Amino acid sequence: MELREPTPDDADRVREVVRSAMTTSYALSPEQIETIVEAQFGDDRPTRDFEGSDAAVIVAESEVNGGPSTIAGVVVGELDGDEGEVRWLFVDPEHRGAGIGTELFETMVGALRDQGAERVRASTLEANMEGHGFFERFEYERLGVRQAEFGDESLEEYVYVEPSADEETEAEAEAEAEAGIDRKTKAEADGETGTATEADADGETDADEAEAEVDLPGTERRDGVPTATTDDGRQVYVDRDDELSGEEAPFFAAYLDEEFTERYGYYCAYCGSLDVTEDTMGRVECDECGNTHAARSGEAYDDSYL
Known part of the structure; x- marks a missing residue:
């Protein structure tokens, strides 16, 4: 390059x-x-x-x-x-x-x-x-x-x-x-109000609640990083900060190393599958559950030109 x-x-x-x-x-x-x-x-x-x-x-x-x-x-x-x-x-x-x-x-x-x-x-x-x-x-x-x-x-x-x-x-x-x-x-x-809740009073922040609410099926944590296992037994690391929207749930970038330098592909947060494909036009789809890449929440558009 x-x-x-x-x-x-x-x-x-x-x-x-x-x-x-x-x-x-x-x-x-x-x-x-x-x-x-x-x-x-x-x-x-x-x-x-x-x-x-x-x-x-x-x-x-x-x-x-x-x-x-x-x-x-x-x-x-x-x-x-x-x-x-x-x-x-x-x-x-x-x-x-x-x-x-x-x-x-x-x-x-x-x-x-x-x-x-x-x-x-x-x-x-x-x-x-x-x-x-x-x-x-x-x-x-x-x-x-x-x-x-x-x-x-x-x-x-x-x-x-x-x-x-x-x-x-x-x-x-x-x-x-x-x-x-x-x-x-x-x-x-993103439209969040930041209003205090009882959890805030107990020391739990809104960000902590949001983290807990986003379920990543089929993962476990290693040094605080969510990990998943491929069909052939390889362990991949899920980058929660690298998110791509989906119709059912978001996709997250998946890497072969904890430093997020060697890219593997995508993880589907709807079913927990790593069997996710991306075509040459950037369209992403989970081959396991059919979850597909979509506009971010609140957006509506005709995807015929994507």
Whole structure:
């Protein structure tokens, strides 16, 4: 895999990757996707760099199944004074699972710091069904919600902050207000009230209750990490922070090691099976119970274009 700045000849391929990734992972109509692609990646925007603007694009070029090398992912970063932001991150569905997204994210964060960013944020549309867990794996915390305008479209966008960020100053609060960020916790953004209960009074938090309520059938804990066993006797580790929605229950990423570096596949939280398949378009289905990947709770859309 090679990370590099794109050239003008790469513009069409960059837009193709963006369309494909959004079609697979975003609860948006084809018309909405096209509006975003044209607004954010039209004309010469895919070839921006920090030398000529306050934004830069980095692409990842990779092979798949021994075929020719092609652009497999793209990341966009923006710089505003000493504030940096990872604005867009896309990986072609056919190239997922190879660590391309992680490489792009970490490289862009490094590039933003090289350009003088003291703090780095990340953002993604609320309609992104799979991207929120990605930032949380880096321990980025959801700061709040803002409105993003694309032509006539106004869409909600979640903003994340890095865990090492210092305590908020009055100037930072003013900057957030100017950027239109509505500060919310993750629980608030998900619609949770945070109302105290009798369990809270006894020392059990809402987060503890939520953890207890999510049943992971067929698992046991090893050093605090849920584990399951494959049909051929291998033990895999279930990453509860890497969640993919499902019609009956969520799917969680499964790994062969406790550090979550060697990916195995998905674990189905409905029946406890690891017999989960994912096609080239990113559709996920449990072969044991038929549980399928769906939009996140509260979203409704026609999945004929996924």
